[in-house]
Amino acid sequence: MGMKNKKVSWWLFLVGMVGALILGILQGVDIIKVMNPVVIILMAAVGIAIGVINITNAESQRFMVAVLVLGGAAALISGLDLLSGMSKMLDAIFQNIANVALPAGMVVAIRSIYKDAR
Numbered sequence: 001m002g003m004k005n006k007k008v009s010w011w012l013f014l015v016g017m018v019g020a021l022i023l024g025i026l027q028g029v030d031i032i033k034v035m036n037p038v039v040i041i042l043m044a045a046v047g048i049a050i051g052v053i054n055i056t057n058a059e060s061q062r063f064m065v066a067v068l069v070l071g072g073a074a075a076l077i078s079g080l081d082l083l084s085g086m087s088k089m090l091d092a093i094f095q096n097i098a099n100v101a102l103p104a105g106m107v108v109a110i111r112s113i114y115k116d117a118r
Contacts, residue, residue, distance in 0.1 A: 009054035016046040020096035028089020043099035050100070051107025060112050067105030074098035
């Protein structure tokens, strides 16, 4: 991966994580509705871009393990309402992290399957 792609990938990752945090805070204080389709599409688009631009073949396996842990844990915590006693805001933040991580992982998984099938 070239130096320019590394910079782009860093910014995409930063936008995804900071965006998940900011949007989660706004969702937690009811400025933005939780499970807003625009937020979900925005987070998924950033995740897809991360998967397309950021991940090389050599990084695929490590990335997939990280996505399974990060996205799966975030989705589980959010989906089971384990944090409902703590904060609606934390629940929204974890959901947004999952909305970034899982689409990125799906892109890498599809690309890996395609390359193996060839």
